[in-house]
Amino acid sequence: MARSGLYKTDVKKARDALLALGRHPSLDAIRIELGNTGSKTTIHKYLKELEDEEGGVANGCMTVSEAVLDLVERLAMQLENESRAKIDECQVQAAERERYHADTAAEFRAQIDSLTAQLDQVRNAYNALADSQEQRRTQLQSESIARHTAEQQVADLKERLLENEGHRRSLEEKHQHAREALEHYRHSVKEQRDQDSRRHEQQIQQLQAEMRHLQQSLVVKQEEVTRLNQEGSRLVNEISHAELALRERDTRLHQTEQKIDVLRPFQERCNLLEKDLAQKEKMLVERDTQYARSVVDLQQSQLQLAAATAQIDSQENRIAELRGLLDKFQPQSLGEG
16 A cells, blocks of 8 residues: 555656666665655555656666566565465454454353362362361370370389389298298207207217226216216207297297288289279270371371362362463464564
């Protein structure tokens, strides 16, 4: 379409000026000479009219390169016309695509609204699941603290029970040692008495035999009898001391038995502690069972949370893809080439 104010004379002046400068009057050169005014189609039309008016003189005077340039310019003009027709067709197609994209964008917006609502529902379910998981975690922590406290009480009771058992065994060992020592002392005293009795009888028999057979050694025998009597007195004194020691041992044994009687309530207390310990262990087993169930519930909650998180990520990725497609299908302005 010709620009208003551009005339054939202007094109002729620009062409003649370029020829006077020794330059080829191409379409671009003439348009630059005109101050970048007018379209190439108009300039090409005026040039063709000038060539027809001049009767082809200019064509006869053109060199081969100028003819080639002119052919190239003509081809460029034809290509430009075809391009403009193609652009018009593309603009029509673009308008149709714009309408299609607008409809598609509306559908995508409706899907986005629906997915946003679904996402809100999933987020609400996620928040509820997170709150439930936090409550289970708090309950599990309380159960762990209670279990630790019960284990500590059981450990303390076991320690006290071991101490009482050790003390009881120590007393039993002492009592057993005292009985064995007393029995050994009684056995040794009895053997000593038997030996002394047998020896005394043997000595009396020997003295009687010596008195019958050795009257000459009566004085010696009498001295020996006196010595034996003294020894017997000593033995009697030793036996008295031994009996006194035995009575003292019996007294200590009686005191030990009294101490054992005193320790019997502790034994009963130990039995009660053992029963209490058994109950604590039973409670601990029940707590362990509850703890295992809580762990299973927590794992299930974590699986549900992971599934909800994956669903949220999938929904967000789909929304991002839809938004990308929406941005891609937005109407784009097409400028002239």
